[in-house]
Amino acid sequence: MATEYGGYMGKVLKVNLTTREVSEYPFSDEERRLFIGGKTMAAKILGDHLTGKEKAFSEENLLVVTTGPLTGSGAPSSSRFNISTLSPQTGYITSSNCGGHFGYYLKKAGMDALILTGRSEKPIWIEINNDKVIFHDADDIWGMKTGATQEALDDKLRMKNGRVRKNGKICIGPAGENLVLYSCIVSNERVSGRGGTGAVMGWMRLKAVCASGNKEVPVYDKEKMVRHTQKWFRYLRKHPLTGSQLPKLGTAGLVSAMQMKHILSTKNYTYGQYDEFEKVSGEELAEKYNIVNKGCLTCPIRCARTVEVDGQQVKGPELETLVLLGGGILNDNLESIMKWNYEMDELGLDTISCANTISYAMEANEKGLWDNGLKFSETEQLSELFEDIAYRRGIGDELAQGSRRLADKYGGKEFAVHAKGMELAAYEPRKAVGLGLGYATSNRGGCHLNGGYLVILEGLGLSMDQTTYHSKADLTMLFQDLMEMISATGQCLFTSYAFFPTPLMNHPNAWYTKLVNKVLPYTGPAVRIINKYPEIACFHLPVFHHTKGFEYTTGMKMTFGQYIRCGERGFNLEREVNRRFGVNANKDALPKKLTDTLQDPNDPNSKVPLEKLKKVYYHARGWSQDGLPTKRLLRKLKIGG
Numbered sequence: 001m002a003t004e005y006g007g008y009m010g011k012v013l014k015v016n017l018t019t020r021e022v023s024e025y026p027f028s029d030e031e032r033r034l035f036i037g038g039k040t041m042a043a044k045i046l047g048d049h050l051t052g053k054e055k056a057f058s059e060e061n062l063l064v065v066t067t068g069p070l071t072g073s074g075a076p077s078s079s080r081f082n083i084s085t086l087s088p089q090t091g092y093i094t095s096s097n098c099g100g101h102f103g104y105y106l107k108k109a110g111m112d113a114l115i116l117t118g119r120s121e122k123p124i125w126i127e128i129n130n131d132k133v134i135f136h137d138a139d140d141i142w143g144m145k146t147g148a149t150q151e152a153l154d155d156k157l158r159m160k161n162g163r164v165r166k167n168g169k170i171c172i173g174p175a176g177e178n179l180v181l182y183s184c185i186v187s188n189e190r191v192s193g194r195g196g197t198g199a200v201m202g203w204m205r206l207k208a209v210c211a212s213g214n215k216e217v218p219v220y221d222k223e224k225m226v227r228h229t230q231k232w233f234r235y236l237r238k239h240p241l242t243g244s245q246l247p248k249l250g251t252a253g254l255v256s257a258m259q260m261k262h263i264l265s266t267k268n269y270t271y272g273q274y275d276e277f278e279k280v281s282g283e284e285l286a287e288k289y290n291i292v293n294k295g296c297l298t299c300p301i302r303c304a305r306t307v308e309v310d311g312q313q314v315k316g317p318e319l320e321t322l323v324l325l326g327g328g329i330l331n332d333n334l335e336s337i338m339k340w341n342y343e344m345d346e347l348g349l350d351t352i353s354c355a356n357t358i359s360y361a362m363e364a365n366e367k368g369l370w371d372n373g374l375k376f377s378e379t380e381q382l383s384e385l386f387e388d389i390a391y392r393r394g395i396g397d398e399l400a401q402g403s404r405r406l407a408d409k410y411g412g413k414e415f416a417v418h419a420k421g422m423e424l425a426a427y428e429p430r431k432a433v434g435l436g437l438g439y440a441t442s443n444r445g446g447c448h449l450n451g452g453y454l455v456i457l458e459g460l461g462l463s464m465d466q467t468t469y470h471s472k473a474d475l476t477m478l479f480q481d482l483m484e485m486i487s488a489t490g491q492c493l494f495t496s497y498a499f500f501p502t503p504l505m506n507h508p509n510a511w512y513t514k515l516v517n518k519v520l521p522y523t524g525p526a527v528r529i530i531n532k533y534p535e536i537a538c539f540h541l542p543v544f545h546h547t548k549g550f551e552y553t554t555g556m557k558m559t560f561g562q563y564i565r566c567g568e569r570g571f572n573l574e575r576e577v578n579r580r581f582g583v584n585a586n587k588d589a590l591p592k593k594l595t596d597t598l599q600d601p602n603d604p605n606s607k608v609p610l611e612k613l614k615k616v617y618y619h620a621r622g623w624s625q626d627g628l629p630t631k632r633l634l635r636k637l638k639i640g641g
Contacts, residue, residue: 003029003032004029004555005029005032005069005220005554005555005556006069006218006219006220006221006553006554006555007068007069007070007073007217007218007219007220007550007553007554008032008037008069008112008218008554009107009110009111009112009215009217010112011024011110011111011112012024012025012026012027012045012111012112012113012114012115013025013111013113013114013115013128013133014115014117015114015115015116015117015126015133016117016118017116017117017118017119017120017124017204017205017206018059018117018118018119018120019118020135022133025045025113025115027041027045027112027113031044032069033556034566034569034638035488035569035570035573036068036069036485036488036489036566036570037066037067037068037069037071037112037113037488037489037490038066038067038068038080038081038082038097038487038488038489038490039066039082039084039095039097039484039487039488039570039574040484040485040487040488040566040569040570040573041066041112041113041488042064042065042066042082042083042084042095042113043084043093043095043570043573043574043577044573045062045064045066045113045115046062046064046084046085046086046093046577047573047576047577049062050062050086050093050577050580050581051580052579052580052581052582054086055086056085056086056087056088056091056196056199056200056203057088057179057199057200057203059117059118059119060117061085061086061117061200062085062086062115062116062117063083063084063085063115063116063117063197063200063201063204064083064084064085064113064114064115064116065081065082065083065102065106065113065114065115065116065170065209066081066082066083066084066112066113066114067080067081067082067103067106067107067111067112067113067490068080068081068082068103068487068488068489068490068491069489069490069550069553069554070489070490070491070549070550070553071103071104071107071217071490072103072104072107072108072217073217073219073225073549073553074219074225074226074229074298075225075229075232075298075491075549075553076229076232076233076236076298076299076300076301076491076495077236077295077296077298077299077300077301077491077492077494077495078297078298078489078490078491078492079099079100079101079103079104079296079297079298079299079490080097080098080099080103080296080487080490080491080492081097081098081100081102081103081106081187081490082095082096082097082098082487083095083096083098083170083185083192083197084096085195085197085200086200086581087195087196087197087200087421087422087444087445088179088181088196088199088200088203089181089182089195089196089199089353089402089421089422089445090195090420090421090422090444090445091421091581091582092420092443092444092445092578092581092583093443093444093574093577093578093581094194094195094196094197094422094444094445095195095443095444095450095487095574096184096185096192096193096194096195096197096444097192097449097487097493098170098185098187098190098191098192098193099187099190099296099297099299099492100168100187100188100189100190100296101167101168101169101187101188101297102168102169102170102187102209102211103168103490104168104297105166105167105168105211105212105213106128106168106211107215107217108211108212108213108214108215108217109128109129109130109211109212109213109215110130110131110213110215111128111211114128114209116201116204116206116209118204119203119204119205120204120205120206121205122137122138122139122205123137123138123139123141123142123205123206123207124136124137124138124205124206124207125138125141125153125171125206125207125208125209125210126206126208126209126210127157127210128209128210128211128212128213129165129211129212129213130212130213130214130215136156138205138207138208140152141153141207141208142177142207143174143177144173145173145174145346145347145348146171146172146173146186146345146346146347146348147346149171149173149207149208150169150171150186150188150208153167153169153171153208153210154167157210157212165212166212167210167211167212168187168188168210168211168212169187169188169208169209169210169211170185170186170187170192170201170208170209171185171186171187171207171208171209172184172185172186172198172201172202172206172207172208172348173186173198173346173347173348173349173390174347174348174390174391175198175199175202175347175348175349175389175390175400176198176199176201176202176348177202177207178202178390178391178392178400179199179202179203179392179400180196180198180199180348180349180389180390180392180400181196181199181400181401181402181405182194182195182196182199182349182350182353182354182357182400182402182423183196183197183198183199183202183348183349183350183390184197184198184348184349184350185197185198185201185348186345186348189304189314189315189345190296191345191350193350193351193352194350194352194353194422194444194445194447195422195444195445196350198348219552219553220551220552220553220554220555221552221555224552225549225552225553228545228548228549228552229549231545232545232549233300235498235545236300236301236495236498237300238502239497239498239502239505240502240505240506241461241497241498241500241505242300242301242494242495242497242498243300243301246301246302246303246494246497247293247301247302247303248286249282249283249285249286250282250285250286250290250293250303250304250305250316250318250319251282251303251318251319251320252281252282252285252286252305252316252317252318252319252322253282253283253286254282254319254460255277255280255281255282255319255322255323256277256278256281256282256283257459257460258323258426258427258428258459258460259273259274259277260459261431261432261458261459261460261463261466262428262431262466262599262600262606263427263428263429263431263432263435263455263458263459263466264277264323264327264426264428265323265324265327265328265424265426265427265428266327266328266330266428267327267328267329267330267359267363267376268328268329268356268359268360268362268363268415268417269328269415269417269424269428269593269594270363270593271428271599272428272430272431272599274326274327274330276327276332277326277327279326279332279333279334280322280323280326280327280331280332280334280337281322282319282322284334285305285307285316285317285322285334286305288334289305289307289308289316289334289335289338290305290306290307290316291306291307291308291313292306293305293306294306294315296492299492301492301494301495303494304316305317307338309338309339309342310339310342312342314342314345315341315342315345316338316341317337317338317341317351319426320351320352320425320426321337321340321341321344321351321352321355322334322337322426323426324351324352324355324356324359324426325337325340325341325351325355328355328356328359328426329355329358329359329362329376329377329379330376330377331377331379333379336379336382339383340382340383340386343383343386343387344386347386347387347389347390348390349386349389349390352423352424352425352426353402353403353422353423354386354389354399355423356403356417356418356423356424357399357402357403357406357423358374358382358385358399359376359417360403360406360407360412360415360416360417361374361399361406362374362375362376363376363412363415364406364407364410364411364412364415367412369410369411369412370406370410370411370412372395373395385399402418402421402423403416403417403418403423404416404418404421413591413592414591414592414593414596415591415593416591417446417591417593417594418445418446418591419439419440419442419445419446419588419589419590420442420444420445420446420583420587420589421445422444422445422446422447423445423446424439424446424448425439425446425447425448427448427455428599429590429594429608430467430594430598430599430606430607430608431458431459431466431467431599431606432454432455432458432459432466433458433466433467433468433469433472433608433609433613434452434454434455434457434458434472434475434476434613435448435451435452435453435454435455435458436590436594436595436608436610436613437451437454437472437473437476437608437610437613437614437617438450438451438452438453438454438476438479438480439451439590440588440589440590440610440614441476441480441588441614441617441627442480443571443574443575443578444574449483449493450480450483450484451476451480452475452476452477452478452479452480452483453479453483453493454472454475454476454479456497456500457475457520461497461500461504461505462500462504462513462516462517462520463508463517464517464520464521465517465520465521467603467605467606468521468605469609469612469613469616470521470522470524471520471521471522471523471524471527472613473524473613473614473616473617473619473620474523474524474527474528474531474616474620475520475523475524475527476617477527477531477568477617477620477621478527478530478531478564480567480571481531481564481567481568481570481571482496482499482563482564482567483496483567484567484568484570484571485546485563485564485566485567485570486546486567488566488567488570489546489550491546495546498543499541499543499544500543501543504516528620530561530564531564531568531620531621532622534560534561534562534564534565534568535561535562535565536561537559537560537561537564538559538560538561539559539560539561540559540560541560544560546563547559547560547562547563550563565637568637569637569638569639572621572629572633572634572637572639573637573639575623575628575629576628576629576634576639576640579628579629583627583628584626584627584628585614585618585625585626585627585628586627587627588610588614588627589610590608590610594607594608595607595608595609595610614627621633
């Protein structure tokens with residue numbers, strides 16, 4: 001369906017794998033104005049199909065791959081794409097954001113989104129080249145790991161002149177083929193990691209999708225966008241977070257700050273500090289192992305590390321993997337983590353959920369609930385264990401179910417650290433209670449990003465009171481909505497780091513920074529007004545280049561307030577779809593280890609006051625006491641009929 005807006009190709013393709021029918025799915029300009037792209041566009045498509053009776057492994061489920069209007073526009077860090085589906089891990093819809101090249105080449109093929117449904121009789125892979133969609137048998141690549149799969153696909157796409165056609169790929173490894181509930185989808189060396197998207201693709205018997213084409217992404221005002229983009233790039237390169245910390249140390253650079261603030265998950269979230277943290281820190285990785293920095297297309301930040309594993313140069317571990325396979329299981333061997341990270345990417349395993357599931361099993365063994373042989377700090381057999389999980393052999397078949405299902409079987413629900421069935425990220429929330437609220441209310445489960453990442457105010461950027469509940473609910477809503485919209489546009493969430501003025505980052509001990517940190521807990525009423533009436537923010541913020549970039553690309557008007565409102569619409573839309581599958585206030589929960597047990601016995605506030613935070617949060621969002629959007633709110637946001 002054609003569009004009058006820039007940034008969009010005007011086509012959404014639907015592919016039924018059962019019948020191999022290919023059709024164009026209607027998506028109007030009115031829907032583009034309301035639902036933008038990315039995960040919000042995917043939520044709209046899923047919401048139009050799912051009733052609440054479907055299962056993840058069924059022909060009624062959809063795997064929706066979406067780009068954003070800024071994907072391919074030249075904007076900084078705008079090569080992102082999103083994959084949403086009904087999650088086999090949580091039972092709710094999940095969204096997983098990814099870098100790499102696939103989103104860019106899907107748009108070069110002329111598409112804003114790809115909807116996959118049904119189930120093939122036998123393994124296949126799909127080739128998309130401009131307007132052509134070709135189904136190929138995948139018997140010869142089924143069973144391959146992700147690296148070998150992508151190499152084999154390049155050989156298949158080799159042209160007569162011997163060159164490989166430029167393309168983007170998504171594929172699964174053995175974990176997806178064997179329906180590991182937290183298996184992921186891989187694109188180049190980037191990973192769509194959370195919620196079991198790989199298992200859904202595996203159930204569909206779809207090994208891979210390759211996209212290529214020569215279509216140009218239209219930009220509404222190219223001249224203004226070029227000038228704005230140049231300014232935006234300069235700003236990101238000068239900012240201390242996006243221009244210094246992330247390029248120098250990557251996400252791993254946060255390990256030391258997390259240790260200092262007592263938010264470094266250690267021994268399955270028993271502690272917030274790890275004595276041997278320096279051995280698995282970003283500084284150690286940069287000094288001894290990093291070969292070169294890499295970045296996604298159009299990314300000035302270049303946060304990815306390159307390390308050597310078994311004589312190959314491969315992607316290095318990110319923060320989550322370092323922490324959860326480091327202090328999380330009491331392992332101080334950085335070389336082993338680098339090796340495991342590579343092995344898990346090759347197998348197609350989500351490192352976060354896999355590591356947390358293993359740490360749960362270690363604690364269950366320690367407490368005598370499950371005699372499984374796994375022990376903290378004893379890690380010699382983990383490479384073999386990852387293989388067992390991916391191929392569902394022996395104990396690996398049980399670990400493939402994730403910590404929630406294991407706790408249902410063996411006990412220990414109080415230390416199975418998940419929200420809605422998805423294991424938490426590496427940040428220990430008892431000393432970052434705003435993030436704890438975000439984990440619990442995140443639509444896709446225990447996600448720090450969908451949770452709003454308030455930890456950036458609680459010690460990793462600014463340093464407001466970490467354990468106070470004041471203002472945390474209102475700030476969580478604001479940050480969730482902003483990050484929702486950034487994802488919808490097709491950009492990396494790291495671009496939002498530059499939202500914080502440079503002087504506050506460069507001078508943490510200055511009087512004005514200390515003043516901001518002191519004042520933040522009292523900003524709740526002001527933030528509530530912005531959240532409730534974002535239209536009053538009818539301006540562009542000089543530290544937030546996203547709104548003008550969106551206007552110049554699409555031709556739609558987009559003030560800061562409208563940006564917030566679009567994010568709010570997206571967040572509530574996902575919540576409303578999840579309502580059909582049973583989401584309510586009771587499901588916004590954390591394990592008792594985090595809500596009832598003090599991290600520091602001498603600090604009565606060192607636990608997540610979740611019920612108190614939820615009550616304020618629901619009121620701030622305009623939800624009912626049951627944690628659900630009201631009919632009035634849905635009408636205001638133009639969600640539903």
